[in-house]
Amino acid sequence: MNSLAMRGSLLSLVFLVVMLGLWELATATSGGGGTAELSEYELLMGGAGDEGVARVPPPSAVISHAIAELANPFYDNGPNDKGIGIQLAYSIYRVITGYSMALAVALPLGFVIGMSPLMYKALNPYIQVLRPISPLAWMPLALFIIQDSERSAIFVIFICSIWPMLLNTAFGVANVRQDWINVARTHELGPLRTAVTVILPAAAPTILTGMRISIGIAWLVIVAAEMLVGGTGIGYYVWNEWNNLDLASVIFSILMIGVVGMLLDMALGRAQRLVEFKE
Amino acid sequence: MSKPFLEVDNLAKVFADGQGGELTVFDEVSFALNKGEFVCIIGHSGCGKSTILNVLAGLDEASKGNVIMNGKEVSGPSLERGVVFQNYSLLPWMTALKNIMFGVRARWPGWSREQVRTHSERYLTMVGLDKAMHRKPSQLSGGMRQRVSIARAFATQPELLLLDEPFGALDALTRGVIQDELVKIWSETQQTVFMITHDVDEAILLSDRIFLMSNGPHARIAESVKVNINRPRSRATIFQDPAYHRVRDYLVDFLVNRSGTATPDTQGKPRVVDPTLLPPVSPQRPAEASACEESNTESAARAVNA
Structure with missing residues (x-):
């Protein structure tokens, strides 16, 4: 009971209960004055009386909604009504596809930049200009060139996740200890074998850090991208539920975005621990 | 006289001194090593010992002069020249065994996995690390790491082994133990060894000859001192040998x-010195001087032959 981890989780639980309690209380009181005149907006929404007043749902409503959704996450009742699992699967698929493509480009390119000061000098200006561009700014161009909203979303993920991986790979490769390179040299390893057997493991922790940053960014961006392109995915789902004014669904999906993002990060955190080494 | 195994001719290294000028660390360094010899090089810091060793290894390039091993010019690193670095330079993500297998596999790419493993284990056992072979370098003490590093170098059976102050970072006790192991492996393999050290006792224990470098800049290998002490030598008894004190x-x-004023002979070769043939430097040891008279005649003959 007195271990730090135990006390930490206990305190977390206390915070949760307090927060949910405050939330519940706040939403309960605001619904009190239902007799007031309906605003134009409420009239538009077809609301009459208490029932139709749009307000932030209490946590109890969100939780019961979440239980119902999670009980059947993969139902599919047409384009406007799919289970949360299907929507998340679409988003994850897009993130993984765009992210893998970015990795496939960033890793070899990062090696080239990291191993050759000349290439670093030649490519660095482009990287510095392209890197700060908001990934969504690419969207119109992507839509025009690719002519496919699905692939455009994947392209946006590609373009936003490539930079941290590229820069971290280049940095990791460039900063491999000269001693280890000398070991490879005295053992007459060729450039390719040196890259695979010495530089890659030596730079792996740095590369994984870049990959972890990238997956976080990709998950941030996919929500916004899907709000734009629509159709499927968790970003579209949030926006669609907002249009439906189903705030319980909105809050639930926000939480799900957080949970999936955390899981993605944890997965890469695991991978990072696998390649870490102590000197 | 046949050509020596390794010939270093007129080597020099010039660095930019950072103020627009040049700094010649060492200059006109010439020497030769015979096959199977154990040679140590001693000199004050900054005389370029490590640079000479790196040039021999092919990791660094000399500004002038050349190195010829087995009739071939040294250009770039080679498996024929194994290096043990002062900071061990083990790959930290591999276990001790994997580190050695890394070297062995590079040396004999055609070997089967089993062959590589057996060979590597044999060398780890030689340095007494058979029980720690699955540990990573971070889980080994400094002495154990250096043993792995030595095992890796010997396991690839290079024709020339270059040791850059291999025991510099170790405590005196550990150093002694590993010195004994080094002597043991060396006497089994009879490889040619060129080693940098700051430790006079270590040099005497291990070497056939000791190169003495004058101070930099413009450092030279001024003298080549013969260590006329019979092998096998042991740390425990070597100081009882009168020749030990002479050297x-x-x-x-x-x-x-x-070391500030010494120079090589007129041809730029190190002056060959056998301290046991010289009159004693320190007069407080007359008894020892007479005690080694007998061996003196023998070594005098050897000195003439050389």
Whole structure:
């Protein structure tokens, strides 16, 4: 009971209960004055009386909604009504596809930049200009060139996740200890074998850090991208539920975005621990 | 006289001094090593010992001069020249065994996995690490790491082994133990070894000859001191040998009094010195001087032959 981890989780639980309690209380009181005149907006929404007043749902409503959704996450009742699992699967698929493509480009390119000061000098200006561009700014161009909203979303993920991986790979490769390179040299390893057997493991922790940053960014961006392109995915789902004014669904999906993002990060955190080494 | 195994001719290294000028660390360094010899090089810091070793290894390039091993010019690193670095340079993500297998596999790419493993284990056992072979370098003490590093170098069976102050970072006790192991492996394999050290006793224990470098800049290998002490030598008994004190006094005298002014002979080759043939440097040891009279005649003959 007195271990730090135990006390930490206990305190977390206390915070949760307090927060949910405050939330519940706040939403309960605001619904009190239902007799007031309906605003134009409420009239538009077809609301009459208490029932139709749009307000932030209490946590109890969100939780019961979440239980119902999670009980059947993969139902599919047409384009406007799919289970949360299907929507998340679409988003994850897009993130993984765009992210893998970015990795496939960033890793070899990062090696080239990291191993050759000349290439670093030649490519660095482009990287510095392209890197700060908001990934969504690419969207119109992507839509025009690719002519496919699905692939455009994947392209946006590609373009936003490539930079941290590229820069971290280049940095990791460039900063491999000269001693280890000398070991490879005295053992007459060729450039390719040196890259695979010495530089890659030596730079792996740095590369994984870049990959972890990238997956976080990709998950941030996919929500916004899907709000734009629509159709499927968790970003579209949030926006669609907002249009439906189903705030319980909105809050639930926000939480799900957080949970999936955390899981993605944890997965890469695991991978990072696998390649870490102590000197 | 047949051509020596390794010939270093007129080597020099010039660095930019950072103020637009040049700094010649060492200059006109010439020497030769015979096959199977154990040679140590001693000199004050900054005389370029490590640079010479790196040039021999092919990791660094000399500004002038050349190195010829087995009739071939040294250009770039090679498996024929194994290096043990002062900071061990083990790959930290591999276990001790994997580190050695890394070297063995590079040396004999055609070997089966089993062959590589057996060979590597044999060398790890030689340095007494058979029980720690699955540990990573971070889980080994400094002494154990250096043993792995030595095992890796010997396991690839290079024709020339270059040791850059391999025991510099170790405590005296550990150093002694590994010195004994080094002597043991060396006497089994009879490889040619070129080693940098700052430790006079270590040099006497291990070497056939000791190169003495004058101070930089423009450092030279001024003298080549013969260590006329019979093998096998042991740390525990070597100091009882009168020749040991003659050599030791000579080395210390050089390092303290003469390293600033000493020069090689007129042809740029190190002056060959056998301290046991010289009159004693320190007069407080007359008894020892007479005690080694007998071996003196023998070594005098050898000195003439050389």
